[in-house]
Amino acid sequence: MKRNKAVIAGIGQTEFSKNSGRSELQLSCEAIKLALDDAGLAPSDVDGFSTFTIDNNEDVDIIRSMGIETLRFSSRTPHGGGGSMATIAHGMAAVESGLCNTFVCLRAMNERSEARFGIAHMAPNSNNKGSGSGFLEWSMPFGAATPAAWTGIQAQRYMARYGLTNADFAPISVLQRKNAATNPLAWYYQKPITIEDHQSSRWIVEPVFRLLDCCQESDGGVALVITTEERARDLRQKPALIAHATQSIPFDTETVTNFYHKDLTVFDSGVQCAKEL
């Protein structure tokens, strides 16, 4: 038994929209404040912080804006969307080791109105953006410049191996939209989709992904407050215990593209995480 079990003590989120009308830094501050309010904590309690590499908010700017006194531990987890989840592993490690008492995980971005991933990014310096793994060097000169194109290669191989068509992916999107439609802050609140909606949406990458296979790109911010179980006893919410959290960066995988590991029909990172958990 670990002595200091990590828990999620508060959650904050802004509305999700197509245009937030405010800076990413403001979305960050609002999300963190909402999460701290939810937990019953103040910015001066925060002493640990993590976001992931593809995020534009600097620790120092958040500290200065919010009146955080000092951070004793700060980290960035690598990669694309999966990196956001890995921040929870860092928060767990930080509070269970005693490095921090109150750890904030953050993601805030004007992903729709400012930096949409679904728009092909062909800027001359795009090779050096993000985590710097250079995967764009090998895909951009060939017209693969969106997450749908990068991940479509693996999906096509998977479809061929198992004899699937795009219609087989429809239930996944339908289920995810069903879940998202329960969030009053979601753009498509109370607006689930059907299999027919999915199948009649336009192609993004043939024969793999239609529009409704792609995630809704939104402006918004989300923050979690992680602390120890012991400390959370005195806080506002009943805490959610973090049973475990982990990261996986297996051999020969890349940031978003995954073209080179042995069997592209297997998602190595997912397999490794599942084993750990």
Place this chain on the structure above:
Amino acid sequence: MTTNVKATIPANVPATMPRPQPLPGRDSAFFWDGAARGELMGQRCAACKLFRHPPRPMCPNCQSVEREEVRLSGRGTIHAFIHPVHPMIPMFDYPLTCVLVDLEEGIRIFSNLYECEKEDVRIGMPVEVFFVPTAGDKQVPVFRPARDAKAGSKGARS
């Protein structure tokens, strides 16, 4: 005007800008320099002779930093493919086919396939390299169905 290859299959939507030029790093410059000369280059460990792509400074098998830059045959088979349709990028002809190719030397490379109808692309199809120009007077390697493999083999070559 297009700077893409004059394909035997005309583009429905031709490029209106030159294809973006590659952006070499210190570890990958030999590959793009080779492409500019019309040669497909690969990186091989000088110690254990393992080919690797994309290039990297150390061999993941034996940790040697000694490496050889080897001209590859340019022949391989299609491992996976997609046709990106949205958003259309003005630097490319559409329809566009992106392919992942298993090269004879045992490494995989991401590129484009030309001279093949969209409906005819298959996993396992034998392909061969050729080169198309980019902005900045560079070239990148792309592929077409292998011309010396018309005998009907759909499986992996060699």
